Amino acid sequence: MxxxxxxxxxxxxxxxxxxxxxxxxxxxxxxxxxxxxxxxxxxxxxxxxxxxxxxxxxxxxxxxxxxxxxxxxxxxxxxxxxxxxxxxxxxxxxxxxxxxxxxxxxxxxxxxxxxxxxxxxxxxxxxxxxxxxxxxxxxxxxxxxxxxxxxxxxxxxxxxxxxxxxxxxxxxxxxxxxxxxxxxxxxxxxxxxxxxxxxxxxxxxxxxxxxxxxxxxxxxxxxxxxxxxxxxxxxxxxxxxxxxxxxxxxxxxxxxxxxxxxxxxxxxxxxGPLPPEDGYWLIEAGDREVKLEDDDGVQVYRGDRIGLEETDDGYVLTVGGDRLELDDDGVREELLDLVSYVPSMGDIVDSMEEFEAAKEAGRGAIAMTQAATLRIDGVEVDVERDRMWDEATYQALMVPISLFQDVYENRPDQHEELAAMYSEDVVERAMDVGN
Missing domain, CATH: 3.20.20.60 (Phosphoenolpyruvate-binding domains)
Known part of the structure; x- marks a missing residue:
């Protein structure tokens, strides 16, 4: 068995x-x-x-x-x-x-x-x-x-x-x-x-x-x-x-x-276990992660645990009691270590469809880019990271999709609420991913 x-x-x-x-x-x-x-x-x-x-x-x-x-x-x-x-x-x-x-x-x-x-x-x-x-x-x-x-x-x-x-x-x-x-x-x-x-x-x-x-x-x-x-x-x-x-x-x-x-x-x-309706960015602020506020596409931090100042030579980044003097590349690297992105259902479906298309075309791995403009104390910095997707990554991301598919198949009474959360288009595409 x-x-x-x-x-x-x-x-x-x-x-x-x-x-x-x-x-x-x-x-x-x-x-x-x-x-x-x-x-x-x-x-x-x-x-x-x-x-x-x-x-x-x-x-x-x-x-x-x-x-x-x-x-x-x-x-x-x-x-x-x-x-x-x-x-x-x-x-x-x-x-x-x-x-x-x-x-x-x-x-x-x-x-x-x-x-x-x-x-x-x-x-x-x-x-x-x-x-x-x-x-x-x-x-x-x-x-x-x-x-x-x-x-x-x-x-x-x-x-x-x-x-x-x-x-x-x-x-x-x-x-x-x-x-x-x-x-x-x-x-x-x-x-x-x-x-x-x-x-x-x-x-x-x-x-x-x-x-x-x-x-x-x-x-x-x-x-x-x-x-x-x-x-x-x-x-x-x-x-x-x-x-x-x-x-x-x-x-x-x-x-x-x-x-x-x-x-x-x-x-x-x-x-709770379902992917969120909208993706969002988090930043490590001390002993907790804080959700950044989306201001017309710019991700804004409004707390007091992290500070950012632009100088003639670059930037001064303050994290808790640490004060770092950084150039352009350095501030991007430090901020990338502090932020993470929580993908929406639509984001996950987009990425999985892109990987499925690449796999169909004969490629075993592709790079997925996450990019954002961060604003801290009025100073804006563009950051981006590439994540390599292969079959193992794809299978790991199938877990929330499989959960959604199981819910959709077994709970028709929730169909309207799920469509309202994600849109009919995203629901339909999520049900097709992996099949």
Whole structure:
């Protein structure tokens, strides 16, 4: 089995959105489920997770499983994403594992009418690889009980312990063995709150550690096993800038999906991994990168960390506490080290089409030029750099294009919003690149 290749229809998941399944003391205990299944466009997640575990009180979980079946039966056919309910499970508790099995039986019962719209289940609190196999066996039993095709229900796990983190390293050896159906695995999702508890980690403020290692390890394991990796929740739901920073850092690790707690976060996470509508320039100003302001084609820096003065002999460039006296070539070289360009979707498509044309003409590599006029303290300097494009560069830039193509193919409800973001022409050309 080629486990380096994706084994499910979706190649990317941007958004993993959880919803409580039952609430006590309200007229309709399934009200939030009805709201979740009614989401459309950028507000609708790629994967919707009716959450019958942490988001639902233990006393309401029996009713929650029934609510999932009822709501999905009524509205699942029209939901634009995938539906993967989370059931209860725990590596150290057989009773909890059996309760999760019973929840799956309730939700998947064909007589309830939901199973045609259920793509799989999410299993929390898994332990070592044998525990993953126990969960897989319950999936097989559910499929057998209801005459479903073996492996038709996808299994996703939430990595919330050191044992689960270690188990991820064994997936390549275990998947495909005749003694299990672990090929059904779909997503590896980070559950950093319980992971912090399991690791007995302490921070002075009581906040969660950044856990860069588990984020890297989950992304690496997903890549090695042909799965999809998803980061855990960002619980400061008002901090949109912090959410974006988290997603940007994740994307540099190949971790393109993230847990979303609100419809607002869903919108941000749906758009976050996609190339921007317009390209822009960044400049390193101290310990952060600052977006330059576009003033009729001139890229303007308005901060106070960088200064530029023109003299009779050339320029004086001030960066923080450093003062550099430079000639024309020297100032261009220093500024090129400070700036970088973030390409738009249109820029990426233009470059890929140009490389495809060059390759068709028999050239294996071409130079792509990026140029800008920078203005700092009223002084303007023209800079440009050439980047060599070869097949490896082309394939690396196919990742955001492949993501866009996957989104466009799987989320027709977002077509209008994507066309409004990029224009019909760019969308059409992006869908043709690489084909």
């Amino acid at each position: 080629g486990i380096d290749k994706r084994t499910h229809d979706r190649e990317f998941v941007r958004t993993f959105f959880t919803t409580p399944t039952a609430e006590k003391g309200v007229e309709d205990s399934a009200k939030k489920l009805r709201g979740g299944i009614g989401l459309r466009g950028m507000q609708a997640p790629d994967v919707w997770v009716p959450d019958n575990e942490d988001a639902t009180a233990p006393s309401m979980r029996g009713e929650g499983a029934e609510n999932i079946a009822k709501v999905v039966a009524e509205g699942g056919a029209d939901f634009p994403g995938e539906i993967h309910p989370r059931v209860v499970w725990h590596r150290d508790d057989p009773e909890t594992r059996y309760e999760g099995f019973e929840q799956m039986l309730t939700i998947a019962d064909p007589e309830r009418g939901a199973i045609d719209h259920i793509d799989g289940f999410v299993i929390p609190e898994v332990g070592d690889i044998d525990d993953w196999k126990k969960a897989d066996e319950f999936f097989t039993l559910v499929e057998t009980e209801y005459g479903l095709a073996e492996g038709s229900l996808a299994m996703s796990v939430i990595v919330e312990s050191g044992a689960a983190e270690q188990a991820m390293t064994k997936l390549r050896d275990e998947m495909g063995k005749p003694t299990n159906n672990l090929q059904r695995l779909f997503m590896l999702v980070i559950g950093e709150v319980d992971y912090t508890k399991d690791m007995r980690a302490i921070t002075p403020t009581g906040s969660l550690p950044s856990w860069d290692e588990i984020r890297h390890n989950t992304s690496s394991a997903a890549s090695a096993a042909g799965l999809i990796s998803v980061d855990g929740p960002y619980d400061d739901i008002r901090d949109i800038e912090g959410y974006h920073e988290r997603m940007t850092d994740n994307q540099s690790k190949g971790l393109l999906g993230i847990w979303s707690l609100t419809p607002t976060q869903v919108v941000e996470a749906n758009k």
